[in-house]
Amino acid sequence: MPRQIFQLKVSLADVVPPVWRRVLVPGGYTLDRLHRVVQLAMGWQDCHLHSFDIDGVQYGEPDPDGELALRDELEVRLDAVSAKGGRFLYTYDFGDWWEHELTVEDAFGAEPDERYPACVDGERACPPEDVGGAFGYARFLxxxxxxxxxxHEAMMAWVGRPFDPTAFDMDRATTLLRRLA
Incomplete structure (x- = not known):
């Protein structure tokens, strides 16, 4: 039986116009690998804490000090906690609080000649790190x-590079994702 592939739509909550990605991910991926898929597909730098909220259960990197009650994401497979039609949340950067809505749009057998994970669609650039969440990003734009x-001048100097909010390079996202395989 071919391995199961999940088609996920990852949408950044509270951002207008929408920033989103569509990715194909093996259902057998653990949540820590799914975290890396979201980071690479969206364009984040993975320099902040994160968590998943699936059916009211929080998953992430366990906190040795016990301040965050998280189940270990290394021990949980995507296909064990979700299925076609499933929805759950991924939060990145507990200061800026970037909430991502993940929807399992489809689940199907892997194509023998395809490589996974892959980014197959998306729109708009990922916001810069530390811009201040959805409200700060709107102000920045x-x-x-x-x-x-x-x-204007202060924000351009702060971002330190040209920033096109409409830009999204699907091929680059897929290239980065393939390094996970």
């Missing part, structure tokens, strides 16, 4: 798009 905005 407003400032960089208007040279007359009082924060």
């Amino acid at each position: 407003s400032a960089i798009s208007d040279p007359g905005h009082p924060e």
Whole structure:
């Protein structure tokens, strides 16, 4: 029997216009590998804490100090906690609180000649790290798009590189994901 592949839509909550990715992921991936898939497909830098909320249970990296009650993501497979039609949350950066809605759009047998994981669709650039969550990102976009905005120069200097909020390179995302395989 071919291994099961999950088609996931990953959508950044509270961001307008929407930032999202569609990825194909083996159902046998543990949640720690799914975390890396989300990081690479979205464009995050993986420099903050994260957690999954699946049916009211929190998963992530266990906290040795016990401050966060998280089940170990290394011990849980995607196909054990979700199925076609399933929805769950992934939160990245507990300060900025980037909440991602993950929807299992489909589940099917792996194609013998395909490599997984893969990014097959998406829209818009990932927000810069530490921009201040969805509210801060909206403020950032407003400032960089208007040279007359009082924060334009400061925001351009802060981001330190050209930033096109409409840009998304699906092939680059897939190339990064293939390194996980």
